Amino acid sequence: MINTRALRSIAVFSGSNHGFNPAYVEGARALGREIARRGLRLVYGGTDKGLMGVMADTVLAEGGEAVGIITGLLFELGHLHPQLTHHEVTQDMRSRKTRMSEYADAFIALPGGLGTFEELFEAATLTQLGEHHKGVACLNIAGFFEPVRSLLDHAVKEGFMKTEHRDMLIFDTDPAALIDALERWQAPTVTKWIGSAPAV
Numbered sequence: 001m002i003n004t005r006a007l008r009s010i011a012v013f014s015g016s017n018h019g020f021n022p023a024y025v026e027g028a029r030a031l032g033r034e035i036a037r038r039g040l041r042l043v044y045g046g047t048d049k050g051l052m053g054v055m056a057d058t059v060l061a062e063g064g065e066a067v068g069i070i071t072g073l074l075f076e077l078g079h080l081h082p083q084l085t086h087h088e089v090t091q092d093m094r095s096r097k098t099r100m101s102e103y104a105d106a107f108i109a110l111p112g113g114l115g116t117f118e119e120l121f122e123a124a125t126l127t128q129l130g131e132h133h134k135g136v137a138c139l140n141i142a143g144f145f146e147p148v149r150s151l152l153d154h155a156v157k158e159g160f161m162k163t164e165h166r167d168m169l170i171f172d173t174d175p176a177a178l179i180d181a182l183e184r185w186q187a188p189t190v191t192k193w194i195g196s197a198p199a200v
């Protein structure tokens with residue numbers, strides 16, 4: 001029997017830009033539709049900018065719930081999406097990530113830049129260390145995350161990461177398959193450390 005986790009809230013990290021390929025916007029819309037169709041709560045950065053705004057617009061247009069966690073700085077700049085179900089303003093990016101993580105049963109990354117990568121890797125790092133036991137997935141629109149997969153393969157090959165921790169990250173091009181995989185996901189049971197220190 002396959003073990004499944006009941007997901008209620010999904011935190012999505014994604015670009016505050018749209019990207020050049022229109023496939024990115026299409027993929028963000030497809031994820032928003034799937035989140036709303038399943039009755040999941042979207043938790044995200046709270047802005048109306050870029051792929052984040054596209055995804056929140058879609059969730060809301062489909063009758064879903066979108067919760068935004070935005071920093072005071074971005075709120076003051078007027079970046080808050082005006083139609084959210086609920087929003088919270090945090091002091092800084094660190095407290096915002098903590099708050100998003102408290103809401104989230106699982107994490108999904110869409111294409112993005114530094115902010116997205118940082119959030120994605122932090123969520124995965126906390127799972128790797130066992131600080132939380134939450135699945136992390138990347139919607140691999142137009143192969144955007146292939147370089148990240150190569151980087152992770154490289155870290156495994158060079159002895160900095162276990163295969164179990166590379167393989168715990170889910171990659172898929174289809175939002176429904178991605179969320180199904182998050183529901184089936186099981187936390188790795190190995191520790192992060194590989195072997196013992198070399199002799200000096």
Ligand code: AMP
Binds near residue numbers: 119
């Ligand atoms: P980036 O991928 O560099 O565009 O950064 C996107 C990530 O950083 C998002 O997941 C947000 O958490 C955060 N972020 C960046 N810009 C904004 C913004 N204008 N409003 C809200 N969050 C933002």
